[in-house]
Amino acid sequence: MLDIKNLLVRRGEGAQAHHVRLPNLQVGAGEILAITGESGSGKSTLLEAIGLLLAPVELERFRLGATQAQDIAHLLATDDQPALAAVRSRHLGFILQSGGLLPFLSVRDNISLPRRLLGMSAKSEHIDHAVDVLRLQGLLDKQPQALSIGERQRVACVRAIAHEPLLLLADEPTAALDPLSARRLFELLLSLVSSMGLSALVVSHDWALLKDFGLPRLGAINRQGETLFEPMD
Amino acid sequence: MNRWTDRLRLLGSLALQDLWHDRKVSLCIAASLVAVIAPLLLLFGLKHGVVSQLQDELLRDPRNLEVKMLSNGNYDTAWIERLRLRPETGFALGQTRSLNTQADLLIGMQRFVEGAEIIATEPGDPQLNLAALTPVGNQVILSASAAQRLQAKVGDSVQLRALRRLDGVNERGEMTLTVLAVLDGARFGRAAGFVAPPLLLDLEHFRDGYQVSAFGVATGKPLGNLQPLYARARVYARDIDQVAPLEHWLNEQHIETSSRLADIDNVKAINHVLGLIFGVIAMAALIGCVASMVGAFLANIDRKRKSLAVLRLLGFKRRAVGGFVVLQALILSLAGYIGGLGFYAVGSHLFDYLLGSSQATGTFVCRITVWHGVAALLLTFLVAALVAVIGALRAINIQPAESLREL
Numbered sequence: 001m002l003d004i005k006n007l008l009v010r011r012g013e014g015a016q017a018h019h020v021r022l023p024n025l026q027v028g029a030g031e032i033l034a035i036t037g038e039s040g041s042g043k044s045t046l047l048e049a050i051g052l053l054l055a056p057v058e059l060e061r062f063r064l065g066a067t068q069a070q071d072i073a074h075l076l077a078t079d080d081q082p083a084l085a086a087v088r089s090r091h092l093g094f095i096l097q098s099g100g101l102l103p104f105l106s107v108r109d110n111i112s113l114p115r116r117l118l119g120m121s122a123k124s125e126h127i128d129h130a131v132d133v134l135r136l137q138g139l140l141d142k143q144p145q146a147l148s149i150g151e152r153q154r155v156a157c158v159r160a161i162a163h164e165p166l167l168l169l170a171d172e173p174t175a176a177l178d179p180l181s182a183r184r185l186f187e188l189l190l191s192l193v194s195s196m197g198l199s200a201l202v203v204s205h206d207w208a209l210l211k212d213f214g215l216p217r218l219g220a221i222n223r224q225g226e227t228l229f230e231p232m233d
Numbered sequence: 234m235n236r237w238t239d240r241l242r243l244l245g246s247l248a249l250q251d252l253w254h255d256r257k258v259s260l261c262i263a264a265s266l267v268a269v270i271a272p273l274l275l276l277f278g279l280k281h282g283v284v285s286q287l288q289d290e291l292l293r294d295p296r297n298l299e300v301k302m303l304s305n306g307n308y309d310t311a312w313i314e315r316l317r318l319r320p321e322t323g324f325a326l327g328q329t330r331s332l333n334t335q336a337d338l339l340i341g342m343q344r345f346v347e348g349a350e351i352i353a354t355e356p357g358d359p360q361l362n363l364a365a366l367t368p369v370g371n372q373v374i375l376s377a378s379a380a381q382r383l384q385a386k387v388g389d390s391v392q393l394r395a396l397r398r399l400d401g402v403n404e405r406g407e408m409t410l411t412v413l414a415v416l417d418g419a420r421f422g423r424a425a426g427f428v429a430p431p432l433l434l435d436l437e438h439f440r441d442g443y444q445v446s447a448f449g450v451a452t453g454k455p456l457g458n459l460q461p462l463y464a465r466a467r468v469y470a471r472d473i474d475q476v477a478p479l480e481h482w483l484n485e486q487h488i489e490t491s492s493r494l495a496d497i498d499n500v501k502a503i504n505h506v507l508g509l510i511f512g513v514i515a516m517a518a519l520i521g522c523v524a525s526m527v528g529a530f531l532a533n534i535d536r537k538r539k540s541l542a543v544l545r546l547l548g549f550k551r552r553a554v555g556g557f558v559v560l561q562a563l564i565l566s567l568a569g570y571i572g573g574l575g576f577y578a579v580g581s582h583l584f585d586y587l588l589g590s591s592q593a594t595g596t597f598v599c600r601i602t603v604w605h606g607v608a609a610l611l612l613t614f615l616v617a618a619l620v621a622v623i624g625a626l627r628a629i630n631i632q633p634a635e636s637l638r639e640l
Contacts, residue, residue, distance in 0.1 A: 113547060
C-alpha cells in the first residue's frame, strides 16, 4: 500500500537546519502504524512529508496504492504541484490535532465536504457505517462549536475517511482527550481502518495506549542535527 | 467536481455559510458600507435634485433659450438660412420690421384687440411648444390674452384688419382667419396672433403700399419679383449650453443681442460648485471606506487562517481560496449597497416630505436616476474588488500544511 525508501527532509536553513530521515517504511492495507518520539523530534515534519505537504531533500522510493501503485517519488522529483494536490485530496485523509473542522459547516456538511470537492455523491454506505460506529447520529445537524472536544475528534475521523482514501494520517488525534475517551477513539479508529482496508499512520506520544493496543511502532532516534525513524517494539 | 458550475455553486454556498456563521462580523462590514453609501447617495440625490430642478426651470421658459436681436437690420433669406444651419441654432425665423407686425383683430363690432402682435411661426417653434399644431394659410394661433379679449375659441373666425395711407388716401385691408389653437397663458403674456410666415409678409407688403389681393384691395404697386428682406430674426439656441456660442456668433456679425446667459451661467456655477463639494466628500468617504474594509478583511482572513488552510488541505486550489474571499467581498458589498439604497429611499422621502411642502424652500427634490443607481453599484463592486484582491493575495499564500501546525 504505502512503500517509502530513503526519505530525507530538512526543516530550517544553515546551522539551524534539522534533518529527519526515514530509511524504510511499508504499511499494508488494513494496517496501522504508530510514529512516536519526543516533542520537537520531527514527528510532525515526517507526517507533513508523507502527507505531501513538504518536499523531501532525498527520496529513493515513494509508492502509494494497491495493485496499480502510483509513483509519488516521480511527482515530488518533478515538483508537479497540481498532481500532488490531486493525490493529496483524493488518496490521503488527515486527522488534525484539534479536529480542524470548519466552524461554519454543520457536522453533516463537514463530513461530506471532501466527497463534494471530489464530485462524489454526498452519501455513502461506509460514512453511514462510520457514523454508526462512532455514535454520531445525534450530532449530525449540530455546529462544531456545540460539540465536546472528543466528539469533534470523532467527527474529524469520519471526515478523514469520507472520500475513501488509501492512507490515513493522524497527528496526535487523542492529545486533547482524557484517557478514557482517548482509548475509545483509538479503538474506533482501529476498527475503521481494518474494516475499510486503509493504511494508517498515527503520530502519538501516548506510549501506554500504543502498548495496550500492541501497535507496531516507528520510533525517533535523535542524533546530532538529525532524527532517524526506525521500527521499534 | 467535474463541472465548474458545480464548483462555483459549492464555493458560493461555502462562502455564504461562512458569512452567516460569522454574521456579527459580516453585519459590521456590511454596515460600514451602508454608512458610506447611504449618505453619499442622499448627498448626490440632493445635488442632482437641486441642479436638475433649476435646469428644468430654465428649460421650461423658452425665453431662456432665446437670443434677442436688439436692432433692426436687413437680412435676406440666404442669411436667415445660414443662421438656421448653424449647429448652435435650435430655431430661427425671419421677422419683419416691428411696426409692421401690428394689426387689429376683431370678431363682429364688439370684440376686438387693437394693435395685436402678429408673429410668424413655423413647426418646432419653442415659444409655442405645440408640436402638432402649426398655422398654415389663413390659420392663426391666439395668445391667451388675445383669445380672452376676443372671447374666441378654437374654430372661430377672426377678422384681421390693417390700415395704410396710400397717395393721401386711408385704406383698410381685411382678411378672415380661423383660430387653430389658443396658447396657454404662461407661454405668451401679451395679446398676439401666431401665423404662417407668408401671411406676415403679406401684411408687411400691404403696409409698404404694394397691391396684395389677400387683403381685398386692388390699389398699390404691383409686387413683381420682390425678394423678402427681414429686419431681424427670432432665434433660439438648440439647448441651454448653446446659448453662449450662438450669442457669440451673432455678436461677431456686429449684431447687438441680449439673452439670459447670466441666469444660465448661475445654474452652471451652482452645478459646478455642488459637484466639486460632492466630489471631495465622496473621495474622502471612499478612501476611508476602502481603508476600513481592507482592515476588516485582512483581520477576517487572519482570523480564518486555520479554516482556509483546512480547505486547502481538503483539496481547494489556490484560486478557489482566492475566489472564496472575492465572493464574500462581493456578497457583503451587495448587501451594503442594498442597505444603502434602502436608507437612501427612506431619507429622500423624508426630505421631500418635510421640506418639499415648505413655502420657504419651494419645491424641494432629492432624486437620483436609475443610471446613478447602477453607477453607484458598479463603484461599490469596484471598491469591493479592490479590497478583495488585497485580501485574496494574502489568502492564496496560506499553505495547506499550516492546518497541521498548532500555533
